[in-house]
Amino acid sequence: MIDIKWIREQPDLVKQRLASRHGGDDAQIDAVLQLDEQRRHALKQVEDLKALRNKVSKEIGALMGQKKLPEADAKKAETRTLGDQIAVLDKTAADAEAARDAILLRLPNPPHASVPGGSSAADNPEVKHWGAKPEFAFTPKSHVALCESLKLVDFARGAKLSGSGFLLYTHWGARLERALIQFLLDLHTAQHGYTEVAPPHIVSRDCMVGVGQFPKFEDQAYAVREGADDSTLGRLYLLPTAEAPVANIHREEILPHTQLPINYCAYSPCFRAEAGAAGVGTRGMIRVHQFDKVELVKIVRQEEGYAELEKLLADAEKVLQLLGLHYRVVLLCTGDMGFASAKTYDIEVWAPGQNAYLEVSSCSNTDEFQARRMNLRYKDAQGVNQFPHLLNGSGTALARLFVALIETYQQADGSVLLPEPLHKYVGTERITA
RNA sequence: GGAAGGGUGGCUGAGUGGUUAAAGGCACCUGACUCGAAAUCAGGAGAUGGGGCAACCCAUCCGUAGGUUCGAAUCCUACCCCUUCCGCCA
Numbered sequence: 001m002i003d004i005k006w007i008r009e010q011p012d013l014v015k016q017r018l019a020s021r022h023g024g025d026d027a028q029i030d031a032v033l034q035l036d037e038q039r040r041h042a043l044k045q046v047e048d049l050k051a052l053r054n055k056v057s058k059e060i061g062a063l064m065g066q067k068k069l070p071e072a073d074a075k076k077a078e079t080r081t082l083g084d085q086i087a088v089l090d091k092t093a094a095d096a097e098a099a100r101d102a103i104l105l106r107l108p109n110p111p112h113a114s115v116p117g118g119s120s121a122a123d124n125p126e127v128k129h130w131g132a133k134p135e136f137a138f139t140p141k142s143h144v145a146l147c148e149s150l151k152l153v154d155f156a157r158g159a160k161l162s163g164s165g166f167l168l169y170t171h172w173g174a175r176l177e178r179a180l181i182q183f184l185l186d187l188h189t190a191q192h193g194y195t196e197v198a199p200p201h202i203v204s205r206d207c208m209v210g211v212g213q214f215p216k217f218e219d220q221a222y223a224v225r226e227g228a229d230d231s232t233l234g235r236l237y238l239l240p241t242a243e244a245p246v247a248n249i250h251r252e253e254i255l256p257h258t259q260l261p262i263n264y265c266a267y268s269p270c271f272r273a274e275a276g277a278a279g280v281g282t283r284g285m286i287r288v289h290q291f292d293k294v295e296l297v298k299i300v301r302q303e304e305g306y307a308e309l310e311k312l313l314a315d316a317e318k319v320l321q322l323l324g325l326h327y328r329v330v331l332l333c334t335g336d337m338g339f340a341s342a343k344t345y346d347i348e349v350w351a352p353g354q355n356a357y358l359e360v361s362s363c364s365n366t367d368e369f370q371a372r373r374m375n376l377r378y379k380d381a382q383g384v385n386q387f388p389h390l391l392n393g394s395g396t397a398l399a400r401l402f403v404a405l406i407e408t409y410q411q412a413d414g415s416v417l418l419p420e421p422l423h424k425y426v427g428t429e430r431i432t433a
Numbered sequence: 434g435g436a437a438g439g440g441u442g443g444c445u446g447a448g449u450g451g452u453u454a455a456a457g458g459c460a461c462c463u464g465a466c467u468c469g470a471a472a473u474c475a476g477g478a479g480a481u482g483g484g485g486c487a488a489c490c491c492a493u494c495c496g497u498a499g500g501u502u503c504g505a506a507u508c509c510u511a512c513c514c515c516u517u518c519c520g521c522c523a
Contacts, residue, residue: 043483047492054492057504061451076503083503254443254480375481385480 001104001372007032017110020117020334032103039096046089053082105209106216109369111334112306112343118333124346125333130317131326133350138412142353143403144284147173149414150433152406153285165274165289167399172431176405177292179425180398181267184294184319188395192315194265194296199245201268202236207248210374212340212366213240222271238271242295243392250299251374257381260388261300261308265395268293284403286358291399298391301378302368305389306343309365312393313345316361319396324419325404326350328357342367349400353407358400363393406431 007014011033015026056079063072116125147153152173158166169177188194202224208214213221221240226232239245246266255262270293285291296315300308313329320327332344341364348357368387371377377385406416415432423429 040483043492047483050493051491053503058451060503064451072503079503383478 001101001369002107002110003368003372004032004036004100004104008036014110018107021108021111021337022335028103028107032100032107035096035100035103039093039100042089042093042096046086046093049082049086049089053079053086056082102215105373108337108339109212109342109366111337112365112367114306115337115343116331116333117335119335120333121336123333124330124336127329127331127345129326129328130321131324131350133326134352134408136352140352140407140410141414142284143351143407146353146406146410146414146416147285150406150416150431152176152431155284163289165287167285167288167290172426172428173402176422176426176431177398177402179422179427180401180405181292181294183422183425184395185265185267187319187322188265188294188296188315191318192263192265194263194315197246197249197264197266199239199242199249199266199268201239203239203244203248205235205237206251206374207239207244208237210248210251211244211370212338212373213244216339220273222273239268240272241270241293241392241394242266242268243297246295246297247299247370247390247392248374250376253376254385255299255376255378255388257301257378260378261298261304264297266295266297268295270397285399286354286403288399291397293397294395296391296393296395299376299388300391301380302386302389305365305367305391308389309343309345309363309391312391313347313363316347316363316393316395319401320347320349320360322419322421323401323405325401325408327360338362338364340364340366340369342369347396349404351400351404351407353410354403358404360396360400360404361394363391365389365391 002014007029011029015029018025018029056075060072060075063069063075116123118124141149144155147155150173151171152169154168154170158168161168185196189196205214208218208221222238223233224236224238226236245268246264249264250262269290271290274287274289296312298308298312317327317329327347327349330346330348332338332341332346337344344362344364346359347361347363349360350356351358367389370390371387376388376390378388380386405418409416409418411417415430417430418426418428
């Protein structure tokens with residue numbers, strides 16, 4: 001969340017920065033300031049009353065120690081109503097704080113100064129591209145046709161099992177999916193210095209709030225109910241990304257600065273309800289309710305946040321370079337960024353069968369935004385508590401990588417010739433029907 | 434799911450209604466002693482919020498949330514988590 005002190009001191013600057021992205025609203029900031037003022041006003045009064053109560057209570061204690069009971073009783077009577085006044089003001093302050101924070105939790109992260117202005121994906125500048133679009137002597141097929149002819153994914157039966165948007169990988173398809181997970185984890189742990197973790201796939205509400213998924217995007221998550229007990233709804237959720245548990249690993253901790261940077265990578269399935277997206281690109285594997293992903297998470301010192309973002313991007317890019325897949329990198333403009341991010345690069349891989357670029361990785365620095373939400377801090381060299389920068393990036397999402405891979409490496413005879421790094425993982429060089 | 438025990442600072446561990454300003458110990462930092470170190474001695478050191486130009490001051494924090502009381506780490510209620518044992522189970 002946004003630092004309340006920053007809002008107090010420079011409300012106009014905060015408004016201006018928020019206005020540059022969707023979700024900016026001056027009235028919200030004004031409301032926050034008003035509630036904050038109410039809170040502090042009540043707090044000042046209630047603290048003075050509590051100081052008085054503490055003082056008198058000590059005097060009563062002293063009197064009772066001296067067996068001066070009548071005097072003690074007189075003082076008790078004197079302070080009897082103090083508790084009621086304190087209770088009222090305590091509630092006033094707590095209510096104002098809760099209302100203030102409810103708004104703050106729904107305000108997005110103001111973009112970093114290096115983020116270009118813009119209103120939609122059309123305004124995202126391409127910052128680099130790698131390789132070239134492959135050329136074919138035939139018309140390249142879509143992954144849907146390839147999956148059916150090579151029996152890699154059984155779309156109909158996936159839908160029979162769980163509904164549309166769920167995939168049943170079969171035969172070499174299942175093997176390729178598993179191979180990609182293994183390849184990605186090996187790459188990031190052995191080559192890029194990440195520590196592998198395997199998180200729970202169901203996470204608490206606090207985790208979702210911590211990363212900024214909640215409260216605003218609650219309709220995008222799958223909620224879990226324990227048994228038939230409806231009262232347990234709202235406690236646990238299927239994770240939409242491994243970022244949710246992994247970024248929260250150190251929530252509410254104060255880390256020594258010597259422990260930073262922390263680099264985690266994790267495989268997990270990702271569950272997304274995609275409410276309201278039904279019918280939009282639902283055919284095939286490009287937009288599904290469950291997909292696999294290897295996620296990268298960094299916890300770093302403030303001053304290293306944006307340099308680390310470049311490293312994170314390079315680590316994710318390496319995946320596509322090793323697999324020989326053409327891609328481009330775009331820098332998201334202010335109007336296209338995710339809620340929690342201060343700066344985001346998207347990596348889009350070329351999918352010949354789609355004749356389009358597919359987003360396979362989103363690399364973001366959330367700056368202090370997530371760390372504040374989860375109250376994660378570190379003690380710097382001067383002994384001062386600071387909020388670290390939290391970064392996350394896909395390294396990479398698998399369903400779309402799968403699509404780009406088979407569409408790029410399809411042959412005239414309908415088979416798929418795999419790139420060399422995958423041979424040992426898949427156990428074959430070529431997938432045939 | 435059942436039974437018992439337990440959750441106190443970076444760690445350990447006292448504390449069953451009023452100098453808790455949370456004892457003692459360990460680890461840590463500073464100083465003294467020393468050529469230097471060890472040992473010893475002395476001192477220091479938490480978090481959050483609010484106020485003040487500042488030295489500082491005030492409030493809150495003993496798993497969480499309520500309650501009783503002039504006053505709660507301490508008493509009451511609910512919940513969460515941990516340990517051990519039993520049952521069930523991949």
